[in-house]
Amino acid sequence: MPFLVQFFQRAPSQRPLSVCFTLICLILLTCILLSLLIGAGSVNISQSWQALIGQGTEEATFIIRELRFPRTLVALVVGMALGIAGALMQAVARNPLAEPGLLGVSAGASFAVAIALLLGASAATLAAGVAQIGALIGCFFVMAAARLQGQFKDPVRLILAGAALSSLLTALTSILLMYDQRAADEIRFWVTGSVAGRALDHLMAVMPYFVIAALLTLYVARPLASMALGEKVALGLGHNPRTIRYLVMLSVALLAGSATAIAGPIMFVGLVVPFAARALVGPDIRRTMIMCLPIGPLMIISADILTRIIAQPTEMPLGVLTAIIGAPVLMMIVRAKRLPTLA
Protein backbone atom coordinates (compact mmCIF):
# COMPACT_ATOMS: atom_id res chain seq x y z
CA MET A 1 0.00 0.00 0.00
CA PRO A 2 2.71 2.59 0.81
CA PHE A 3 4.03 1.73 -2.63
CA LEU A 4 0.71 2.74 -4.22
CA VAL A 5 0.52 5.96 -2.22
CA GLN A 6 4.03 6.86 -3.24
CA PHE A 7 3.17 5.96 -6.81
CA PHE A 8 0.23 8.33 -7.03
CA GLN A 9 2.09 11.13 -5.29
CA ARG A 10 4.49 11.37 -8.22
CA ALA A 11 3.71 13.72 -11.09
CA PRO A 12 1.90 11.73 -13.82
CA SER A 13 4.71 12.29 -16.30
CA GLN A 14 7.19 10.77 -13.85
CA ARG A 15 5.31 7.54 -13.11
CA PRO A 16 6.90 4.45 -14.56
CA LEU A 17 4.97 3.47 -17.65
CA SER A 18 5.44 -0.25 -17.12
CA VAL A 19 3.71 -0.17 -13.72
CA CYS A 20 0.71 1.80 -15.02
CA PHE A 21 0.48 -0.43 -18.08
CA THR A 22 0.59 -3.66 -16.08
CA LEU A 23 -1.97 -2.36 -13.60
CA ILE A 24 -4.51 -1.43 -16.27
CA CYS A 25 -3.86 -4.66 -18.17
CA LEU A 26 -4.72 -6.69 -15.05
CA ILE A 27 -7.99 -4.80 -14.68
CA LEU A 28 -8.65 -5.31 -18.38
CA LEU A 29 -8.07 -9.06 -18.10
CA THR A 30 -10.60 -9.22 -15.26
CA CYS A 31 -13.08 -7.35 -17.42
CA ILE A 32 -12.52 -9.68 -20.35
CA LEU A 33 -13.24 -12.63 -18.09
CA LEU A 34 -16.40 -10.94 -16.79
CA SER A 35 -17.45 -10.18 -20.34
CA LEU A 36 -17.29 -13.89 -21.12
CA LEU A 37 -19.18 -14.78 -17.95
CA ILE A 38 -21.98 -12.22 -17.82
CA GLY A 39 -24.84 -12.07 -20.27
CA ALA A 40 -28.36 -10.74 -20.65
CA GLY A 41 -29.77 -14.13 -21.48
CA SER A 42 -30.57 -17.19 -19.43
CA VAL A 43 -27.02 -18.53 -19.10
CA ASN A 44 -25.85 -17.45 -15.66
CA ILE A 45 -22.34 -16.91 -14.34
CA SER A 46 -21.73 -20.36 -12.91
CA GLN A 47 -23.01 -22.07 -16.08
CA SER A 48 -20.72 -19.78 -18.07
CA TRP A 49 -17.78 -20.66 -15.87
CA GLN A 50 -18.42 -24.36 -16.37
CA ALA A 51 -18.50 -23.80 -20.11
CA LEU A 52 -15.32 -21.77 -19.99
CA ILE A 53 -13.39 -24.58 -18.32
CA GLY A 54 -14.88 -27.05 -20.78
CA GLN A 55 -17.60 -28.72 -18.70
CA GLY A 56 -20.61 -26.63 -19.62
CA THR A 57 -23.86 -27.46 -21.35
CA GLU A 58 -24.00 -27.31 -25.11
CA GLU A 59 -26.06 -24.13 -24.98
CA ALA A 60 -23.66 -22.30 -22.66
CA THR A 61 -20.62 -23.37 -24.68
CA PHE A 62 -22.28 -22.16 -27.86
CA ILE A 63 -23.18 -18.80 -26.35
CA ILE A 64 -19.70 -18.17 -25.08
CA ARG A 65 -17.86 -19.39 -28.12
CA GLU A 66 -20.10 -17.93 -30.79
CA LEU A 67 -21.54 -14.83 -29.12
CA ARG A 68 -19.59 -13.53 -26.17
CA PHE A 69 -16.10 -14.36 -27.39
CA PRO A 70 -16.35 -12.57 -30.77
CA ARG A 71 -18.17 -9.73 -29.10
CA THR A 72 -15.40 -9.28 -26.55
CA LEU A 73 -12.73 -9.52 -29.19
CA VAL A 74 -14.49 -6.87 -31.30
CA ALA A 75 -14.77 -4.64 -28.24
CA LEU A 76 -11.06 -5.13 -27.57
CA VAL A 77 -10.00 -4.09 -31.06
CA VAL A 78 -12.52 -1.25 -31.36
CA GLY A 79 -11.46 0.09 -27.96
CA MET A 80 -7.81 0.17 -28.94
CA ALA A 81 -8.61 1.82 -32.26
CA LEU A 82 -10.88 4.52 -30.84
CA GLY A 83 -8.57 5.29 -27.92
CA ILE A 84 -5.54 5.72 -30.18
CA ALA A 85 -7.59 7.69 -32.74
CA GLY A 86 -8.68 10.10 -29.99
CA ALA A 87 -5.14 10.57 -28.69
CA LEU A 88 -3.81 11.20 -32.21
CA MET A 89 -6.55 13.65 -33.04
CA GLN A 90 -6.12 15.60 -29.81
CA ALA A 91 -2.39 15.87 -30.41
CA VAL A 92 -2.73 17.08 -33.97
CA ALA A 93 -5.60 19.49 -33.24
CA ARG A 94 -3.85 20.59 -30.02
CA ASN A 95 -7.20 20.32 -28.37
CA PRO A 96 -8.01 18.00 -25.46
CA LEU A 97 -11.66 17.88 -26.58
CA ALA A 98 -11.03 16.62 -30.10
CA GLU A 99 -12.50 13.17 -30.63
CA PRO A 100 -13.43 11.27 -33.79
CA GLY A 101 -16.91 10.48 -32.43
CA LEU A 102 -17.79 14.03 -31.42
CA LEU A 103 -16.17 15.65 -34.44
CA GLY A 104 -18.11 13.74 -37.04
CA VAL A 105 -15.50 11.26 -38.25
CA SER A 106 -17.52 8.28 -37.03
CA ALA A 107 -20.74 9.92 -38.20
CA GLY A 108 -19.10 10.46 -41.61
CA ALA A 109 -18.26 6.77 -41.76
CA SER A 110 -21.83 5.71 -40.85
CA PHE A 111 -23.29 8.15 -43.33
CA ALA A 112 -21.14 6.68 -46.10
CA VAL A 113 -22.30 3.21 -45.09
CA ALA A 114 -25.96 4.35 -45.11
CA ILE A 115 -25.58 5.72 -48.63
CA ALA A 116 -23.97 2.48 -49.77
CA LEU A 117 -26.82 0.47 -48.22
CA LEU A 118 -29.37 2.68 -49.94
CA LEU A 119 -27.61 2.22 -53.27
CA GLY A 120 -28.13 -1.51 -52.91
CA ALA A 121 -25.14 -2.89 -51.05
CA SER A 122 -26.09 -5.52 -48.52
CA ALA A 123 -24.89 -5.18 -44.97
CA ALA A 124 -23.16 -8.54 -45.15
CA THR A 125 -20.97 -7.84 -48.16
CA LEU A 126 -20.43 -4.17 -47.52
CA ALA A 127 -16.80 -3.27 -48.04
CA ALA A 128 -15.17 -1.67 -45.04
CA GLY A 129 -13.58 0.74 -47.50
CA VAL A 130 -16.86 2.65 -47.74
CA ALA A 131 -16.67 3.54 -44.05
CA GLN A 132 -13.02 4.57 -44.48
CA ILE A 133 -13.95 7.04 -47.22
CA GLY A 134 -16.66 8.55 -45.06
CA ALA A 135 -14.24 8.80 -42.13
CA LEU A 136 -11.64 10.47 -44.34
CA ILE A 137 -14.13 13.09 -45.49
CA GLY A 138 -15.08 13.67 -41.85
CA CYS A 139 -11.38 14.14 -41.08
CA PHE A 140 -11.03 16.81 -43.77
CA PHE A 141 -13.88 18.73 -42.18
CA VAL A 142 -12.12 18.50 -38.83
CA MET A 143 -8.85 19.77 -40.28
CA ALA A 144 -10.61 22.72 -41.89
CA ALA A 145 -12.35 23.47 -38.59
CA ALA A 146 -9.04 23.10 -36.72
CA ARG A 147 -7.54 25.69 -39.02
CA LEU A 148 -10.36 28.07 -38.05
CA GLN A 149 -9.67 27.18 -34.45
CA GLY A 150 -6.16 28.56 -34.87
CA GLN A 151 -7.67 31.96 -35.52
CA PHE A 152 -9.89 31.90 -32.45
CA LYS A 153 -7.66 30.01 -30.01
CA ASP A 154 -10.76 28.52 -28.45
CA PRO A 155 -10.89 24.74 -28.12
CA VAL A 156 -14.66 24.71 -27.63
CA ARG A 157 -15.37 26.17 -31.07
CA LEU A 158 -13.89 23.16 -32.79
CA ILE A 159 -16.16 20.90 -30.76
CA LEU A 160 -19.21 23.01 -31.59
CA ALA A 161 -18.43 22.81 -35.29
CA GLY A 162 -17.81 19.08 -34.98
CA ALA A 163 -20.95 18.41 -32.95
CA ALA A 164 -23.03 20.29 -35.53
CA LEU A 165 -21.54 18.23 -38.35
CA SER A 166 -21.94 15.04 -36.35
CA SER A 167 -25.62 15.68 -35.56
CA LEU A 168 -26.37 16.57 -39.15
CA LEU A 169 -24.74 13.41 -40.49
CA THR A 170 -26.44 11.23 -37.86
CA ALA A 171 -29.84 12.72 -38.75
CA LEU A 172 -29.21 12.16 -42.46
CA THR A 173 -28.09 8.61 -41.75
CA SER A 174 -31.35 7.91 -39.88
CA ILE A 175 -33.41 9.31 -42.74
CA LEU A 176 -31.55 7.29 -45.36
CA LEU A 177 -31.90 4.10 -43.36
CA MET A 178 -35.63 4.65 -42.90
CA TYR A 179 -36.04 4.71 -46.68
CA ASP A 180 -34.28 1.42 -46.76
CA GLN A 181 -37.13 -0.46 -45.04
CA ARG A 182 -34.84 -2.66 -43.00
CA ALA A 183 -35.16 -3.82 -39.47
CA ALA A 184 -35.04 -1.16 -36.80
CA ASP A 185 -32.09 -2.99 -35.30
CA GLU A 186 -29.91 -2.24 -38.25
CA ILE A 187 -30.87 1.43 -38.19
CA ARG A 188 -30.03 1.59 -34.54
CA PHE A 189 -26.70 -0.08 -35.16
CA TRP A 190 -25.55 2.57 -37.65
CA VAL A 191 -26.81 5.40 -35.44
CA THR A 192 -25.67 4.41 -31.96
CA GLY A 193 -23.20 1.59 -32.42
CA SER A 194 -22.83 -1.79 -30.77
CA VAL A 195 -20.38 -4.64 -30.50
CA ALA A 196 -23.08 -7.29 -30.16
CA GLY A 197 -23.82 -9.76 -32.91
CA ARG A 198 -20.63 -9.08 -34.77
CA ALA A 199 -18.96 -12.09 -36.29
CA LEU A 200 -15.23 -12.62 -36.52
CA ASP A 201 -15.56 -12.16 -40.30
CA HIS A 202 -16.44 -8.52 -39.74
CA LEU A 203 -13.30 -8.12 -37.70
CA MET A 204 -11.08 -9.88 -40.22
CA ALA A 205 -12.41 -7.64 -43.00
CA VAL A 206 -11.06 -4.50 -41.34
CA MET A 207 -7.86 -5.99 -39.90
CA PRO A 208 -5.67 -4.87 -42.85
CA TYR A 209 -6.75 -1.26 -42.24
CA PHE A 210 -5.87 -1.53 -38.57
CA VAL A 211 -2.45 -2.91 -39.46
CA ILE A 212 -1.77 0.00 -41.85
CA ALA A 213 -2.97 2.47 -39.21
CA ALA A 214 -0.77 0.86 -36.56
CA LEU A 215 2.33 1.14 -38.77
CA LEU A 216 1.49 4.76 -39.61
CA THR A 217 1.02 5.53 -35.92
CA LEU A 218 4.37 3.99 -35.01
CA TYR A 219 5.99 6.08 -37.72
CA VAL A 220 4.43 9.41 -36.69
CA ALA A 221 4.71 8.96 -32.91
CA ARG A 222 8.09 10.64 -32.51
CA PRO A 223 7.57 13.62 -34.82
CA LEU A 224 4.11 14.08 -33.35
CA ALA A 225 5.60 14.23 -29.86
CA SER A 226 7.94 17.00 -31.01
CA MET A 227 4.99 18.96 -32.39
CA ALA A 228 3.84 19.39 -28.80
CA LEU A 229 6.78 21.80 -28.49
CA GLY A 230 5.35 23.95 -31.27
CA GLU A 231 5.52 23.66 -35.04
CA LYS A 232 8.61 25.84 -35.37
CA VAL A 233 10.51 23.64 -32.95
CA ALA A 234 9.35 20.49 -34.76
CA LEU A 235 10.54 22.03 -38.02
CA GLY A 236 13.88 22.95 -36.43
CA LEU A 237 14.28 19.32 -35.33
CA GLY A 238 14.00 18.18 -38.93
CA HIS A 239 10.36 17.12 -39.04
CA ASN A 240 7.78 18.29 -41.53
CA PRO A 241 4.72 19.37 -39.53
CA ARG A 242 2.41 19.48 -42.54
CA THR A 243 3.25 15.93 -43.65
CA ILE A 244 2.92 14.69 -40.10
CA ARG A 245 -0.53 16.27 -39.78
CA TYR A 246 -1.76 14.57 -42.95
CA LEU A 247 -0.35 11.19 -41.93
CA VAL A 248 -1.95 11.49 -38.49
CA MET A 249 -5.34 12.36 -39.96
CA LEU A 250 -5.06 9.44 -42.38
CA SER A 251 -4.33 7.18 -39.44
CA VAL A 252 -7.31 8.60 -37.50
CA ALA A 253 -9.56 8.02 -40.52
CA LEU A 254 -8.40 4.41 -40.87
CA LEU A 255 -8.83 3.69 -37.16
CA ALA A 256 -12.17 5.45 -36.68
CA GLY A 257 -13.50 4.30 -40.07
CA SER A 258 -12.67 0.65 -39.39
CA ALA A 259 -13.99 0.83 -35.85
CA THR A 260 -17.25 2.29 -37.19
CA ALA A 261 -17.45 -0.35 -39.90
CA ILE A 262 -17.49 -3.12 -37.29
CA ALA A 263 -19.19 -1.44 -34.33
CA GLY A 264 -21.11 1.55 -35.66
CA PRO A 265 -20.47 5.08 -34.43
CA ILE A 266 -19.45 4.96 -30.77
CA MET A 267 -19.08 8.38 -29.23
CA PHE A 268 -16.89 9.71 -26.42
CA VAL A 269 -14.46 6.78 -26.25
CA GLY A 270 -11.83 8.82 -28.07
CA LEU A 271 -12.39 11.61 -25.55
CA VAL A 272 -12.48 9.71 -22.27
CA VAL A 273 -9.68 7.22 -22.95
CA PRO A 274 -6.82 9.66 -23.75
CA PHE A 275 -8.07 11.87 -20.91
CA ALA A 276 -7.71 8.98 -18.46
CA ALA A 277 -4.37 8.00 -20.00
CA ARG A 278 -2.98 11.52 -19.56
CA ALA A 279 -4.20 11.63 -15.96
CA LEU A 280 -2.23 8.43 -15.35
CA VAL A 281 1.01 8.99 -17.25
CA GLY A 282 1.15 12.64 -18.30
CA PRO A 283 0.86 14.39 -21.66
CA ASP A 284 3.68 12.81 -23.69
CA ILE A 285 1.87 11.45 -26.74
CA ARG A 286 3.87 8.23 -26.86
CA ARG A 287 3.15 7.40 -23.23
CA THR A 288 -0.49 8.42 -23.69
CA MET A 289 -0.93 6.15 -26.71
CA ILE A 290 0.65 3.16 -25.01
CA MET A 291 -1.80 3.58 -22.11
CA CYS A 292 -4.72 3.98 -24.55
CA LEU A 293 -4.11 0.41 -25.71
CA PRO A 294 -5.49 -1.18 -22.52
CA ILE A 295 -7.72 1.73 -21.38
CA GLY A 296 -9.71 1.86 -24.65
CA PRO A 297 -10.79 -1.80 -24.52
CA LEU A 298 -11.33 -1.48 -20.77
CA MET A 299 -13.88 1.29 -21.34
CA ILE A 300 -15.71 -0.46 -24.17
CA ILE A 301 -15.75 -3.90 -22.59
CA SER A 302 -16.92 -2.65 -19.21
CA ALA A 303 -19.56 -0.46 -20.88
CA ASP A 304 -20.61 -3.45 -22.96
CA ILE A 305 -20.98 -5.58 -19.83
CA LEU A 306 -23.19 -2.87 -18.33
CA THR A 307 -25.39 -2.81 -21.46
CA ARG A 308 -26.24 -6.46 -20.76
CA ILE A 309 -26.99 -5.91 -17.07
CA ILE A 310 -28.90 -2.64 -17.00
CA ALA A 311 -31.89 -3.47 -19.19
CA GLN A 312 -32.22 -7.23 -18.62
CA PRO A 313 -33.50 -9.31 -20.28
CA THR A 314 -32.83 -7.02 -23.27
CA GLU A 315 -29.72 -4.98 -23.95
CA MET A 316 -29.07 -1.29 -24.00
CA PRO A 317 -27.23 0.16 -27.05
CA LEU A 318 -23.51 0.52 -26.32
CA GLY A 319 -23.33 4.00 -27.84
CA VAL A 320 -25.92 5.22 -25.35
CA LEU A 321 -23.88 3.95 -22.44
CA THR A 322 -20.57 5.43 -23.63
CA ALA A 323 -22.38 8.75 -23.95
CA ILE A 324 -23.61 8.45 -20.37
CA ILE A 325 -20.00 7.95 -19.25
CA GLY A 326 -18.48 10.41 -21.69
CA ALA A 327 -20.74 13.44 -21.47
CA PRO A 328 -19.91 14.20 -17.81
CA VAL A 329 -16.20 13.85 -18.58
CA LEU A 330 -16.62 16.35 -21.41
CA MET A 331 -18.40 18.77 -19.06
CA MET A 332 -15.66 18.28 -16.51
CA ILE A 333 -12.88 19.07 -18.98
CA VAL A 334 -14.68 22.15 -20.32
CA ARG A 335 -15.57 23.42 -16.86
CA ALA A 336 -12.00 23.12 -15.58
CA LYS A 337 -10.73 26.66 -15.12
CA ARG A 338 -7.68 26.01 -17.17
CA LEU A 339 -7.97 23.68 -20.13
CA PRO A 340 -5.02 21.32 -19.97
CA THR A 341 -2.63 22.40 -22.70
CA LEU A 342 -1.43 19.93 -25.23
CA ALA A 343 0.79 22.55 -26.76
Place this chain on the structure above:
Amino acid sequence: MSELSQAPLGTETITLKHADHTIIKDLSVTFPKGKVTAIVGPNGCGKSTLLNGLSRVHRPSSGHIILESKDIHTMPAKEVAKKLALLPQETSAPDGITVRELIRFGRHPHQSFLKQWGMDDRTAIEFALKAANLEDLGERLLDTLSGGQRQRAWIAMSVAQETPLLLLDEPTSALDLGHQIEVFELIRALSSQGKTIVMVVHDLAMAARYSDYLIAMKSGEIIAQGTPKEVIQPSILEELYGIQCDLLDDPSTGTPILINVRRSGAPVTAKTSAASKKAKCDMAFS
Protein backbone atom coordinates in the same frame (compact mmCIF):
# COMPACT_ATOMS: atom_id res chain seq x y z
CA MET B 1 29.52 34.40 -53.77
CA SER B 2 33.12 33.82 -52.63
CA GLU B 3 32.08 35.20 -49.26
CA LEU B 4 29.10 32.86 -49.19
CA SER B 5 31.12 29.77 -49.90
CA GLN B 6 33.14 30.42 -46.75
CA ALA B 7 30.32 31.51 -44.46
CA PRO B 8 28.22 28.64 -43.11
CA LEU B 9 24.96 30.54 -43.61
CA GLY B 10 23.80 33.37 -45.81
CA THR B 11 21.17 34.59 -48.20
CA GLU B 12 21.23 35.45 -51.92
CA THR B 13 18.76 38.18 -52.89
CA ILE B 14 15.88 36.73 -50.92
CA THR B 15 12.42 38.24 -50.91
CA LEU B 16 10.12 37.39 -48.02
CA LYS B 17 6.43 38.22 -48.13
CA HIS B 18 3.56 37.99 -45.68
CA ALA B 19 0.54 37.34 -47.90
CA ASP B 20 1.00 40.11 -50.52
CA HIS B 21 2.98 42.40 -48.27
CA THR B 22 6.70 42.39 -48.99
CA ILE B 23 8.68 42.47 -45.76
CA ILE B 24 12.17 41.92 -47.16
CA LYS B 25 13.20 42.53 -50.77
CA ASP B 26 16.31 41.17 -52.50
CA LEU B 27 18.34 40.91 -49.34
CA SER B 28 21.80 39.36 -49.42
CA VAL B 29 23.70 38.82 -46.22
CA THR B 30 26.23 36.39 -44.77
CA PHE B 31 26.94 35.54 -41.18
CA PRO B 32 30.54 35.26 -40.01
CA LYS B 33 31.68 31.79 -39.00
CA GLY B 34 32.24 31.10 -35.31
CA LYS B 35 30.91 34.51 -34.23
CA VAL B 36 27.85 35.75 -32.41
CA THR B 37 25.83 37.91 -34.79
CA ALA B 38 22.98 40.02 -33.46
CA ILE B 39 20.30 41.39 -35.75
CA VAL B 40 18.88 44.62 -34.34
CA GLY B 41 16.38 47.20 -35.50
CA PRO B 42 13.10 48.85 -34.63
CA ASN B 43 9.83 46.93 -34.35
CA GLY B 44 8.59 45.71 -37.71
CA CYS B 45 11.97 46.10 -39.43
CA GLY B 46 11.87 42.50 -40.63
CA LYS B 47 14.48 41.04 -38.30
CA SER B 48 12.27 38.21 -37.07
CA THR B 49 11.01 37.60 -40.61
CA LEU B 50 14.63 37.25 -41.75
CA LEU B 51 15.32 34.74 -38.99
CA ASN B 52 12.17 32.80 -39.88
CA GLY B 53 13.38 32.76 -43.48
CA LEU B 54 16.79 31.45 -42.45
CA SER B 55 15.21 28.68 -40.41
CA ARG B 56 12.77 27.52 -43.16
CA VAL B 57 9.70 28.59 -41.18
CA HIS B 58 9.06 31.18 -43.87
CA ARG B 59 9.85 30.22 -47.45
CA PRO B 60 11.28 33.05 -49.59
CA SER B 61 9.26 33.92 -52.69
CA SER B 62 12.54 34.43 -54.56
CA GLY B 63 16.24 34.06 -53.89
CA HIS B 64 18.15 31.39 -52.03
CA ILE B 65 19.17 30.66 -48.50
CA ILE B 66 22.58 29.06 -48.56
CA LEU B 67 23.62 26.62 -45.86
CA GLU B 68 27.18 25.39 -46.30
CA SER B 69 27.08 26.30 -50.01
CA LYS B 70 23.81 24.45 -50.71
CA ASP B 71 20.30 25.87 -51.13
CA ILE B 72 18.57 25.07 -47.85
CA HIS B 73 15.28 24.25 -49.55
CA THR B 74 16.86 21.56 -51.72
CA MET B 75 18.25 19.75 -48.67
CA PRO B 76 16.33 17.08 -46.74
CA ALA B 77 14.81 18.55 -43.56
CA LYS B 78 16.79 16.15 -41.41
CA GLU B 79 20.12 17.13 -42.96
CA VAL B 80 19.33 20.79 -42.31
CA ALA B 81 18.41 19.97 -38.71
CA LYS B 82 21.84 18.39 -38.19
CA LYS B 83 23.50 21.66 -39.21
CA LEU B 84 21.12 24.33 -38.02
CA ALA B 85 19.26 24.50 -34.70
CA LEU B 86 16.46 26.95 -34.06
CA LEU B 87 14.95 28.40 -30.93
CA PRO B 88 11.76 30.35 -31.66
CA GLN B 89 10.73 33.38 -29.65
CA GLU B 90 7.68 31.82 -28.08
CA THR B 91 8.14 28.33 -26.80
CA SER B 92 5.70 26.12 -24.97
CA ALA B 93 6.14 22.63 -23.67
CA PRO B 94 3.54 20.13 -22.42
CA ASP B 95 2.80 20.17 -18.70
CA GLY B 96 4.89 17.77 -16.67
CA ILE B 97 7.91 17.53 -18.95
CA THR B 98 11.34 17.41 -17.25
CA VAL B 99 14.44 19.28 -18.33
CA ARG B 100 16.10 16.06 -19.49
CA GLU B 101 13.03 15.01 -21.48
CA LEU B 102 13.01 18.38 -23.22
CA ILE B 103 16.68 18.10 -24.07
CA ARG B 104 16.13 14.60 -25.46
CA PHE B 105 14.03 16.11 -28.24
CA GLY B 106 17.23 17.73 -29.53
CA ARG B 107 18.40 14.28 -30.61
CA HIS B 108 15.56 13.80 -33.11
CA PRO B 109 17.57 14.71 -36.22
CA HIS B 110 20.15 12.07 -35.27
CA GLN B 111 17.59 9.35 -34.71
CA SER B 112 15.31 7.49 -37.04
CA PHE B 113 12.58 4.91 -36.98
CA LEU B 114 15.21 2.19 -36.93
CA LYS B 115 17.89 3.93 -34.89
CA GLN B 116 15.96 5.04 -31.83
CA TRP B 117 18.32 5.64 -28.95
CA GLY B 118 22.03 5.11 -28.62
CA MET B 119 25.17 5.84 -26.67
CA ASP B 120 25.93 8.99 -28.68
CA ASP B 121 22.49 10.36 -27.74
CA ARG B 122 23.21 9.83 -24.08
CA THR B 123 26.61 11.53 -24.34
CA ALA B 124 25.14 14.48 -26.21
CA ILE B 125 22.48 14.99 -23.56
CA GLU B 126 24.96 14.89 -20.69
CA PHE B 127 27.11 17.35 -22.59
CA ALA B 128 24.16 19.69 -23.19
CA LEU B 129 23.14 19.58 -19.52
CA LYS B 130 26.67 20.44 -18.53
CA ALA B 131 27.10 23.17 -21.13
CA ALA B 132 23.93 24.91 -19.93
CA ASN B 133 24.93 24.39 -16.30
CA LEU B 134 21.80 22.34 -15.64
CA GLU B 135 23.36 19.15 -14.31
CA ASP B 136 21.49 19.39 -11.02
CA LEU B 137 18.18 20.28 -12.64
CA GLY B 138 17.86 17.46 -15.17
CA GLU B 139 15.02 15.69 -13.38
CA ARG B 140 13.16 18.88 -12.44
CA LEU B 141 9.88 19.72 -14.13
CA LEU B 142 10.30 22.52 -16.64
CA ASP B 143 7.37 24.50 -15.16
CA THR B 144 9.09 24.70 -11.79
CA LEU B 145 12.21 26.48 -13.10
CA SER B 146 12.93 30.20 -13.18
CA GLY B 147 12.58 31.98 -16.53
CA GLY B 148 16.34 32.02 -17.04
CA GLN B 149 16.76 28.35 -16.19
CA ARG B 150 13.89 27.44 -18.49
CA GLN B 151 15.42 29.36 -21.37
CA ARG B 152 18.78 27.67 -20.69
CA ALA B 153 16.97 24.31 -20.87
CA TRP B 154 15.59 25.20 -24.30
CA ILE B 155 19.04 26.29 -25.44
CA ALA B 156 20.41 23.02 -24.05
CA MET B 157 17.93 21.19 -26.29
CA SER B 158 19.50 22.88 -29.30
CA VAL B 159 22.98 22.10 -27.94
CA ALA B 160 22.01 18.41 -27.87
CA GLN B 161 21.16 18.79 -31.55
CA GLU B 162 24.95 19.18 -32.10
CA THR B 163 24.72 21.68 -34.92
CA PRO B 164 27.48 24.07 -35.95
CA LEU B 165 24.83 26.80 -36.29
CA LEU B 166 22.28 28.13 -33.83
CA LEU B 167 19.51 30.63 -34.56
CA LEU B 168 17.76 32.36 -31.67
CA ASP B 169 14.75 34.64 -31.95
CA GLU B 170 14.80 37.15 -29.08
CA PRO B 171 16.16 34.63 -26.58
CA THR B 172 15.74 37.00 -23.63
CA SER B 173 12.54 38.83 -24.52
CA ALA B 174 10.53 37.75 -21.47
CA LEU B 175 13.36 37.75 -18.92
CA ASP B 176 14.48 40.21 -16.28
CA LEU B 177 18.01 41.57 -16.25
CA GLY B 178 19.71 38.86 -14.18
CA HIS B 179 18.18 36.10 -16.28
CA GLN B 180 19.04 37.93 -19.50
CA ILE B 181 22.70 37.98 -18.53
CA GLU B 182 22.51 34.31 -17.54
CA VAL B 183 21.25 33.44 -21.03
CA PHE B 184 23.64 35.72 -22.92
CA GLU B 185 26.60 34.31 -21.03
CA LEU B 186 25.53 30.82 -22.07
CA ILE B 187 25.34 32.02 -25.68
CA ARG B 188 28.89 33.44 -25.40
CA ALA B 189 30.13 30.18 -23.92
CA LEU B 190 28.62 28.22 -26.83
CA SER B 191 30.25 30.58 -29.27
CA SER B 192 33.64 30.06 -27.65
CA GLN B 193 33.18 26.33 -28.32
CA GLY B 194 33.01 27.17 -32.01
CA LYS B 195 29.30 27.53 -32.74
CA THR B 196 28.13 30.16 -35.20
CA ILE B 197 25.26 32.00 -33.59
CA VAL B 198 22.71 34.31 -35.18
CA MET B 199 20.18 35.96 -32.91
CA VAL B 200 17.53 38.62 -33.08
CA VAL B 201 17.92 40.95 -30.10
CA HIS B 202 15.59 43.72 -29.14
CA ASP B 203 17.83 45.43 -26.64
CA LEU B 204 20.61 47.37 -28.33
CA ALA B 205 22.81 47.61 -25.23
CA MET B 206 22.69 43.84 -24.72
CA ALA B 207 23.31 43.22 -28.41
CA ALA B 208 26.36 45.48 -28.33
CA ARG B 209 27.75 43.84 -25.26
CA TYR B 210 27.27 40.17 -26.16
CA SER B 211 27.76 39.99 -29.92
CA ASP B 212 30.82 40.13 -32.18
CA TYR B 213 28.92 41.34 -35.19
CA LEU B 214 25.87 43.57 -35.49
CA ILE B 215 23.45 43.77 -38.36
CA ALA B 216 21.14 46.78 -38.18
CA MET B 217 17.90 46.54 -40.15
CA LYS B 218 15.18 49.00 -40.98
CA SER B 219 12.17 48.49 -43.28
CA GLY B 220 13.51 45.16 -44.47
CA GLU B 221 16.92 46.52 -45.45
CA ILE B 222 20.32 46.34 -43.85
CA ILE B 223 21.38 49.86 -42.87
CA ALA B 224 24.71 48.95 -41.36
CA GLN B 225 26.75 45.96 -40.33
CA GLY B 226 30.05 45.43 -38.58
CA THR B 227 31.44 45.26 -35.07
CA PRO B 228 29.26 46.83 -32.38
CA LYS B 229 31.59 49.83 -32.34
CA GLU B 230 31.25 50.33 -36.07
CA VAL B 231 27.48 50.04 -36.06
CA ILE B 232 26.58 51.96 -32.92
CA GLN B 233 27.14 55.45 -34.28
CA PRO B 234 24.90 58.44 -33.60
CA SER B 235 24.08 58.84 -37.30
CA ILE B 236 23.10 55.16 -37.69
CA LEU B 237 21.01 55.20 -34.51
CA GLU B 238 19.19 58.27 -35.75
CA GLU B 239 18.34 56.50 -38.98
CA LEU B 240 17.29 53.32 -37.18
CA TYR B 241 15.26 54.59 -34.28
CA GLY B 242 14.83 58.33 -34.95
CA ILE B 243 16.82 59.22 -31.86
CA GLN B 244 19.81 61.37 -31.12
CA CYS B 245 22.32 60.40 -28.49
CA ASP B 246 25.88 60.59 -27.31
CA LEU B 247 28.14 57.61 -26.82
CA LEU B 248 30.47 56.52 -24.07
CA ASP B 249 32.68 53.47 -23.80
CA ASP B 250 31.79 51.05 -21.05
CA PRO B 251 34.85 51.27 -18.79
CA SER B 252 34.94 47.52 -18.15
CA THR B 253 33.98 46.00 -21.49
CA GLY B 254 34.75 48.78 -23.95
CA THR B 255 31.36 48.40 -25.64
CA PRO B 256 29.50 51.58 -26.52
CA ILE B 257 26.88 52.96 -24.13
CA LEU B 258 24.16 55.35 -25.22
CA ILE B 259 23.66 58.47 -23.15
CA ASN B 260 21.58 61.58 -23.42
CA VAL B 261 19.12 59.78 -25.68
CA ARG B 262 16.43 62.01 -27.13
CA ARG B 263 13.92 62.04 -29.94
CA SER B 264 15.37 63.55 -33.13
CA GLY B 265 14.52 67.24 -33.45
CA ALA B 266 13.68 67.68 -29.78
CA PRO B 267 15.58 70.63 -28.31
CA VAL B 268 18.03 69.88 -25.53
CA THR B 269 16.58 71.43 -22.38
CA ALA B 270 17.16 70.76 -18.73
CA LYS B 271 13.97 68.70 -18.75
CA THR B 272 14.84 66.54 -21.74
CA SER B 273 18.30 65.99 -20.42
CA ALA B 274 16.76 64.76 -17.18
CA ALA B 275 14.37 62.63 -19.18
CA SER B 276 17.20 61.38 -21.29
CA LYS B 277 19.08 60.34 -18.21
CA LYS B 278 16.15 58.14 -17.37
CA ALA B 279 15.98 56.97 -20.96
CA LYS B 280 19.64 56.12 -20.79
CA CYS B 281 18.99 53.96 -17.79
CA ASP B 282 16.09 52.30 -19.57
CA MET B 283 18.19 51.65 -22.62
CA ALA B 284 21.04 50.23 -20.67
CA PHE B 285 19.15 48.18 -18.16
CA SER B 286 15.77 47.31 -19.56
